[in-house]
Amino acid sequence: MSKKATRQQGIISLLTEQPTLRISEIAQHLDVTTETIRRDFRELTEMGRIDRMYGGALLRPGPDSNVAQRSDLLIDERSAIARQASQALGDVQTIMMGSGATTIHAARRIALDFNNITVIVHSIGAAAALAANPTINVLMAPGIYHAGEGAMHGVQTVEFLDRYNADWCILSASGIAPDGPSDALIEGAEVYSAMIRRSQKCMVLVDSSKFNRLFVARYADWSEVDLLVSNQSPSGDLRKAIELANSKIIVDEQADLTDPQKHIPTPHSRPLPAAF
Numbered sequence: 001m002s003k004k005a006t007r008q009q010g011i012i013s014l015l016t017e018q019p020t021l022r023i024s025e026i027a028q029h030l031d032v033t034t035e036t037i038r039r040d041f042r043e044l045t046e047m048g049r050i051d052r053m054y055g056g057a058l059l060r061p062g063p064d065s066n067v068a069q070r071s072d073l074l075i076d077e078r079s080a081i082a083r084q085a086s087q088a089l090g091d092v093q094t095i096m097m098g099s100g101a102t103t104i105h106a107a108r109r110i111a112l113d114f115n116n117i118t119v120i121v122h123s124i125g126a127a128a129a130l131a132a133n134p135t136i137n138v139l140m141a142p143g144i145y146h147a148g149e150g151a152m153h154g155v156q157t158v159e160f161l162d163r164y165n166a167d168w169c170i171l172s173a174s175g176i177a178p179d180g181p182s183d184a185l186i187e188g189a190e191v192y193s194a195m196i197r198r199s200q201k202c203m204v205l206v207d208s209s210k211f212n213r214l215f216v217a218r219y220a221d222w223s224e225v226d227l228l229v230s231n232q233s234p235s236g237d238l239r240k241a242i243e244l245a246n247s248k249i250i251v252d253e254q255a256d257l258t259d260p261q262k263h264i265p266t267p268h269s270r271p272l273p274a275a276f
Contacts, residue, residue: 007032008040012049022056052209077207077231078102080252082109085170085205085229088250092117092167096195099123099151099188100172102205111136120164122191123151139164146185153187161194169199173206175213176234178241180222181206182215189217201226208232222247 010030027034044050082105107129115135121127122141130138141160143152171192173181181204183189196202202225211234222245229250
């Protein structure tokens with residue numbers, strides 16, 4: 001095995017033991033320069049073995065990874081995203097929330113920041129996080145339970161959601177690309193589409209490892225998304241597509257110090273759907 005292959009396997013081993021590491025930490029562990037690690041990161045990213053993040057990398061989770069495993073990754077980044085998402089909600093009364101690790105972080109933050117609101121969920125984790133605040137009225141959608149995602153899916157879930165209207169829906173994504181956010185679960189995308197349909201405004205929460213990644217089920221185009229909330233600003237064709245659709249971007253200022261084009265706008269809204 002060549003020195004480079006041995007070093008890159010060492011990077012994978014380190015990330016297996018500690019799912020997220022900074023470039024400087026890996027360089028110190030392997031006794032090489034940070035520029036060498038950056039080159040290795042580029043190659044490992046192209047091979048689909050890792051995802052780049054601001055200042056470091058994490059192992060790329062497979063589509064079958066469960067929500068509990070994902071919740072242990074990028075805790076600081078997801079907490080920052082959750083804080084920005086909560087601030088963007090304004091004078092909200094009713095929310096629909098999707099599933100996913102970042103969404104659970106958002107639910108925890110909402111439980112801290114809001115009282116006397118209604119939140120409609122299909123995620124067991126989100127429901128449990130919101131239940132920490134007894135003033136929040138939590139409506140749990142029925143359906144077929146997906147153990148890996150910890151959430152309800154299926155016809156019953158969609159029919160339940162179609163009975164309600166919401167001020168906002170808060171969704172995650174397995175990946176985002178110029179044509180919109182997508183999910184690894186087809187049945188999850190069906191639930192997300194229903195939430196968008198029944199909500200006045202929509203925000204999508206993703207960390208930067210999801211940028212320019214495509215999954216099987218695209219659940220919206222950018223014209224249906226009012227806000228993208230992330231720990232880092234997208235660039236290139238992805239950013240152009242989001243801005244062309246008049247969708248807005250919120251980035252945590254502490255998490256993305258390098259972006260000169262940060263902006264925290266007032267989101268545009270669509271007409272509220274007719275009552276069921």
